[in-house]
Structure formats: C-alpha cells, structure tokens
Amino acid sequence: MNLITSLTKIKTRITSVRRVYRNTESILGILLVMPLLIWLLGTILYPLLSAIRLSFLDVGIIGTGGRFVGLENYKYALLSPEFWSSLGRSILWVLGNGVIQTVIAFIAALILRQPFRGRSFARIWIILSWIVPTVVVVIIWRWMLGTSGGIINYLLVTLNIVPSPVGFFGSPGTAFISVVLINSWRWFPLMTVILLAGMLVIPEELYEAAKVDGASSWQRFKNITIPALQPITFVLGLVGTLWSINVFDVIWLLTGGGPGSATTTLPVLIYHTAFKGYRLSRASAISVIFGLILLGFIWMYLRFLGRSQEEKE
Amino acid sequence: MKLLLWHMEQPPHRVQRYQELIDQFNAANPDIVVTQEVQNWAEIYTKAPAAVAAGNHPDLLFTIPDFTPVIKELGVVQPVDDIVAELDQKYKFYPSVIGPYTYEGHIWTIPNWNVVHSLWYRKSAFEKAGIKPPTSWDEWLKAVEVLTQANQYGIGLPANRHLYTDQTTYDLMINNGAEEFFDANGNLRFNNTQTVEAFEFYQQLYKYSPPDSPNWTWGEAEACLNSGTCAMILQFAVITTYDKEVGDPNDLGVSSIPHSSNVNKSGTIAYPCGIMILTSDPAKKEAAYRFIRFLYEPGNYGRFVTSEPGLFLPVTEMGAKDNSFWSDPLITKYREQVEGMLKNSENGMLFGFTGGRVFPEVAKISAQNLIAQTLQKMLLEKMSAKEAVEWGQKAMEEAIR
Numbered sequence A: 001m002n003l004i005t006s007l008t009k010i011k012t013r014i015t016s017v018r019r020v021y022r023n024t025e026s027i028l029g030i031l032l033v034m035p036l037l038i039w040l041l042g043t044i045l046y047p048l049l050s051a052i053r054l055s056f057l058d059v060g061i062i063g064t065g066g067r068f069v070g071l072e073n074y075k076y077a078l079l080s081p082e083f084w085s086s087l088g089r090s091i092l093w094v095l096g097n098g099v100i101q102t103v104i105a106f107i108a109a110l111i112l113r114q115p116f117r118g119r120s121f122a123r124i125w126i127i128l129s130w131i132v133p134t135v136v137v138v139i140i141w142r143w144m145l146g147t148s149g150g151i152i153n154y155l156l157v158t159l160n161i162v163p164s165p166v167g168f169f170g171s172p173g174t175a176f177i178s179v180v181l182i183n184s185w186r187w188f189p190l191m192t193v194i195l196l197a198g199m200l201v202i203p204e205e206l207y208e209a210a211k212v213d214g215a216s217s218w219q220r221f222k223n224i225t226i227p228a229l230q231p232i233t234f235v236l237g238l239v240g241t242l243w244s245i246n247v248f249d250v251i252w253l254l255t256g257g258g259p260g261s262a263t264t265t266l267p268v269l270i271y272h273t274a275f276k277g278y279r280l281s282r283a284s285a286i287s288v289i290f291g292l293i294l295l296g297f298i299w300m301y302l303r304f305l306g307r308s309q310e311e312k313e
Numbered sequence B: 001m002k003l004l005l006w007h008m009e010q011p012p013h014r015v016q017r018y019q020e021l022i023d024q025f026n027a028a029n030p031d032i033v034v035t036q037e038v039q040n041w042a043e044i045y046t047k048a049p050a051a052v053a054a055g056n057h058p059d060l061l062f063t064i065p066d067f068t069p070v071i072k073e074l075g076v077v078q079p080v081d082d083i084v085a086e087l088d089q090k091y092k093f094y095p096s097v098i099g100p101y102t103y104e105g106h107i108w109t110i111p112n113w114n115v116v117h118s119l120w121y122r123k124s125a126f127e128k129a130g131i132k133p134p135t136s137w138d139e140w141l142k143a144v145e146v147l148t149q150a151n152q153y154g155i156g157l158p159a160n161r162h163l164y165t166d167q168t169t170y171d172l173m174i175n176n177g178a179e180e181f182f183d184a185n186g187n188l189r190f191n192n193t194q195t196v197e198a199f200e201f202y203q204q205l206y207k208y209s210p211p212d213s214p215n216w217t218w219g220e221a222e223a224c225l226n227s228g229t230c231a232m233i234l235q236f237a238v239i240t241t242y243d244k245e246v247g248d249p250n251d252l253g254v255s256s257i258p259h260s261s262n263v264n265k266s267g268t269i270a271y272p273c274g275i276m277i278l279t280s281d282p283a284k285k286e287a288a289y290r291f292i293r294f295l296y297e298p299g300n301y302g303r304f305v306t307s308e309p310g311l312f313l314p315v316t317e318m319g320a321k322d323n324s325f326w327s328d329p330l331i332t333k334y335r336e337q338v339e340g341m342l343k344n345s346e347n348g349m350l351f352g353f354t355g356g357r358v359f360p361e362v363a364k365i366s367a368q369n370l371i372a373q374t375l376q377k378m379l380l381e382k383m384s385a386k387e388a389v390e391w392g393q394k395a396m397e398e399a400i401r
Helices: A002-054 A072-079 A081-113 A119-125 A134-145 A151-158 A172-200 A204-212 A217-245 A249-254 A266-276 A280-312 B012-028 B041-054 B068-072 B081-091 B095-101 B123-129 B137-147 B163-174 B193-206 B218-227 B239-245 B282-296 B300-305 B317-321 B329-333 B335-345 B362-367 B370-379 B385-400
Strands: B002-007 B033-038 B060-063 B110-116 B118-122 B232-235 B252-255 B268-277
Touching (some): A002 A280, A072 A280, A081 A172, A081 A280, A172 A249, A217 A280, B002 B282, B081 B317, B095 B110, B095 B268, B110 B300, B118 B335, B123 B252, B137 B193, B163 B193, B163 B268, B163 B370, B193 B370, B193 B385, B218 B232, B239 B329, B300 B317, B362 B370
Parallel strands (some): B002 B060
Antiparallel strands (some): B060 B268, B110 B268
16 A cells, blocks of 8 residues: 555656656746847837837937827828839839749759759859849949940940940839849849759659650659749748848849839838938838738738648648 | 047048048047047938937037938037137138028038039040030030030930939029029929929930939949040039049049029039037037047148048138148149139039028938939929929928928
C-alpha cells in the first residue's frame, strides 16, 4: 500500500516537474521572442496606429498640432480624381512590371539552366542590376536616355531609327513605359534567381521521360516546368505585387511623378501630399485606404488563387 | 558649448570650405565647438520639421525665404534683429536681402549670400548665327528660332514639376510685369493678363527646347549648355561645371533676362539665402552670434561666399568689395561673368516677397511647385495658357487655405 502511495507520489511529482519544465520552456520561448515583438510593435504597429490617428486630424506639417475632423480626409481622398487616377496608374504599374519581369525572368532562368561555358559567371553577373543602389540605377538610365549626349539617343539617331533625339521622360506615355522598363530591368534578376532555384530541383528524369515519349521543348516547359514552379510563382505573385505596388524610389528619382502626373502612383501621391503639399493627415488617410486595398488584394489572392492551387495539388 | 549647424550645400568643396572656416573659429574660440552636418534640399522640408518635433533640431540652419516660414510655424526660429542691425552697421546689407525675412515685427534670418538667375549663352553660337544677345522678347524669340539648328536647340527650358521650372517661369512673369503674387490686401492675384502672356511666351520658347526638358532640373540644363546642345539657358550659374567641361571664359556669355514691352527693365528671380538660429538657450544663441560675426569678418566672408565661386554672391556692400571674394581663382578667371551676375542681382525678386510686402504662406505654393504644375497643364495637358493659369489660381488658393 505504502509502495503504491509512494509510486503515485513520485508520478505526481514527475508530472509536476514536467509541467514546470514545460511552463519554463514556454516562458523562455516568449522571452526569446519578446525583443523581436517589441521591435515590431515599435517600428510597425506604432507608426501604423499613429498614421490611423493622424488620418482623423487635420495636421499639415509634421510636428504641428491638429484638430479632430472625423472622416473629412477620407471623404476628400475618395472624392479626389487624383486618388483614383493614381490608383489606376498603380494597377497599371503592377501589371506592367509583373508581365515584363515574369517574361524576362523566365527566359533568363531557362537560359541559365542550360549547360554552357561561363554559366556560373553568368548566374552571378545577372544579379548586378539588382544589387546596384537605386540612385545609381537612376543616374545611369537618365544619362543613357538623355538627349544631350545620351548613348541610346545617339544610337537611335545615328542608325536613322528616329530623325531627332527622343525625350523618353518628356511625354506622359513614354515616361510611364520608360520607368516601368527601368524598374523591371532592376528587379527581374531577383525573380530569375528564385525561378532558377525552383527549376534546379525539378527531377531531370521527368524531362528525360517526357523526351522519350516524344514531348517537344514547349510541351516539356508547359507540362513539367510550369506546374512544378507553381508554388514558387504563387508566392512570387503575392510578394511581387506587394513589392511592386509600393515602389517609390525609382519613380521619384526618375520623374518625380511627372511629367504632369503621368507617373504618379499612389506611393508618390502620398509622399507628395504629405511632404510637398504639407497635408500630413490627408496623406495618412490615403495611406490607410491604400493599406486596406492591399489587405483586400491579399485576402482575394489567398482565397481564390490559394484554393485553385490546393485543388490542383 | 556645442553648436550644431545644418546646411544643404552638399558638394564636397563647399563642405570642405565650411570645415576650414569652422576649424579656424573653433581654434580661436576654445569654449565653443561648432560642427556641421550636411543635409539636402530635397529632404530638408521633411527632415527639419521631424527633427524639431523630436527635439533634436540643429542650433543653426541654412535657409531660403520660402523655407523660413515652414520652420517658423513650428515655433523654434529666433528673431535676429539685433545681430542683423549690428552686421548692417558694419558691412551694410543690400536692402533687398533683408526684406524677404522681415515680417511679424522681426527679422528671422541672417542673410549670407544671394543667388540670381541670368541668361547664360554660348557666344560662339551667337557669332556663328550673326546675332547679338536679345534684350526684348521679340529679339529673344527670333534668336531661339535662328539658333535652333541641327544638333543645337535655341534654348533649354525645363517643364518639370520642380523648383527649377518655378524659377524659369517666374523669370518670364517678372519680365512681363506679373511679379506680384498678392495684392496689397493679401489676395492671391496669380490669374491676371500679364501672367497669361508670360505663360504663352514660355510656350513659344519651349518649342525650341530639347524633348527631354519636361524632366529637367538644374544639372541637365547646365549639361545642355556645356555640351553646346543648347545655345542658351536660364540658370543661377554655370561657371563651376562649365570651367571643368569647357574651360574657355571667352565663349561663356551672361546677360540679363530679356523683358517684354510691358516693363522697362529686366528683372530676375533672386534667392537671398541665410542662416536661421533655432536655439532658444541664451548662452547658445550668443555663441551662434559669435560664429556669425566671425563669418562676416573681412577675409572670412569672401571665403565663405566663394564656397561655390560664381554661384553665391555677396549680400553686403563691404562683402562685394572683399578682396578674398575677388581673389578666388575661378572668380578671377570669370570676372566678367560674375560682374554680369552682380549687375543682374540689382533687380532680383522672389514670388511672395515683392513690393515691400511679405506673404510667408507662399511657402505652401513653392513647396508643391504649383507654378511648374500650372505650366505643365499648358505644355503637357494642352490647356490654353488662360485655362492653365485659372487652374493655377485655384490650386494655389487651395494650398494656402
């Protein structure tokens, strides 16, 4: 009887020690995560809440006070033609960049997957345009596309392709296309590397078997490469859209949103409203609306594309 | 005692010159340590208010007339009437440089130098075409027509949403009698016949400008003149880059900006730049005054102004005679051009700060480049000059509301 009692006590004791250990483990885990949580709260949540608060005030210049104006800034933003045209440009911007970067990145990844002399060098070299600082990219392209001594205009005129130098940033249509192309040039290497990494883990046997069955290159690409890369392209579609729509530096440095408002996307409009127009609260309201649009996009993307992805798998 | 100076003069030679002066001051004043931090004009409108809000703003901050009101609104700019009066007694400020900083009963900035627009041109292009530099608008239009040839544009004019475009447009407004932005009662009067005419004339000149000029800032215009692609441009100064890229002072012409028949003399946009004192600590303020006095001393002032030779011009009568200004090698080489710029500065003005009246709210107009945006409505969105100016009036009213 005593033995049973003792054993029960020991068992209870062990359970208690385990519980304490588990609790200690949990506490330790929380403690380890805490610095990061505090950092995120300070750098993301606080500015976010601050922006939401500002959007209900009428603050002009940063650092000055403002009174509560309710939904006035939201009303102004949603009734402003500038907001809707900038949103339209942002969508065009994402689509333009998405299509161009995807096509170029796929081509580049397929080439880099093939065995050829200097392949290792090419795989490293292709990253160059992505690692170069944005301001350098902008200076290079502005210089190359300039009408006073720019190499591209020089070649176009010398080869009689155009009669006189082209002002690439001079008209609304060409400026938008030029900025999209320059941004795509900058970002496609990252997509290339990710796609290439995905391609390299596709078993070679699949291609060999398909070849034996008489599949053409296009059929192999369509029926093996693309389906195998779907998980990667799914993530790239989501992350790439969010990255792309938030691009500000390239546009601002190249055109400042002009000529006119031809390259004014929502991030440029927000900056311009806050720091050029001294309407910090109005800019905050646009930011909040922009954030909600992005959240809506993420929700739709995960719901519809995520579901179709699961069905295929 | 530590004093922090923020300025937006980024080129290394300017920073180096200030450091030389600061080192000299610090050595002579062991109780004060002045340090400089370089900012840039594109960010300072955001950064300085943020620094004020965070309580870590500098003690001294470089400024231009339409930047001072932005910082003054935050309540940290100190009146400097006493030091300005003291320096004026010794060195005699040109009245036009004090006016833009005088309002609400005080002077808010100590002017340090002036920058003015001039018409810069390549003499060889004019000689080749057999014409003289224009003085009237009719001559100007004919000149740009004649000078536009293969591989050469008659003029380089910007159309960017940028301060440079504000400035070139205002040059034409001044030279058609549309320099006053506000009437005596403080009402905005941008929409008037003279402004519309100035915009129409800009449009005519612009036809002879390079196709990428809608994206230009100051640098592209200079490059265009220096490469010989543009026969003339409106610019503060081109001497430094011209000397590096071309180097022949005999081919660089400078003249006043041609005027229309509505006015009887040429005018130009001018920015009397200055220093604001942001510290309210009396001891620090006195230390800042000592530093300012040091900068204005003969011998030092010329070196201070020639931190960018051929761009910055003296703001005092004594400063304009200072040997340390005229003995700078670049000023010596381009003396004729610098004398031309000084002559042009005699009739310099700035929107919102004309006619002896000051309207600090103009800062909100210039910060958004609303003059340039109005011009873009005409040049890029094909509005008529009248429609564009009407749009500009409404946009400006909204900005200052």
